[in-house]
Amino acid sequence: MNTVPAMRPAHYQPRRRPRPLMTGFSVTALVLGCVALAFSPVPIVNNLGFFCGVLGIIFGLIATIRARRWMPVFGIATATLGIVITLVLQAKWARELDEIQRDLDQFQHHRLAADRNI
Structure with missing residues (x-):
């Protein structure tokens, strides 16, 4: 048996390693963005x-700067949308709770006034 290693052509250059895709940060940003969007209502x-959502934006920014791909951009977008929906709904719920508290205080005041007149 003749075991001669295969010869490479003279113009052969080994392939350079491609730039890392940062898929770990990209996927993390997208998953955290989806979680933020799902939990927001x-x-x-x-x-x-x-x-x-905040963590998703941080991971997405890191992945975007290092890899310049589209997946972390979608992660940033979903995380931002989840944060915005959360803040809007919390403001709405706070106004509604204040209104309920005001109505309860008013009801209690009228009830005390009615009890004094009896």
Whole structure:
């Protein structure tokens, strides 16, 4: 048996390693953005979604700067949308709770006034 290694052509140059895709950061940004978007309409749990959105934006920015791909951009977009929805809904719910509290205070005041007149 003749075991001669295969000869490479003289013009052969080894391939350069491609730039890393940063898929770990990209996927993390996208998943955290989706979690933020999914949790945003759920009261109480949307606080966790807010923090997932912030982390998703951070991971997405890191992946975008290093890899310049589209997946982290979608992660940033979903995380931002989740944060915006969370803040809008929390403001709405806070106004509604203030209105309910005002109505309860008014009801209690009228009830006390009625009890004094009896």
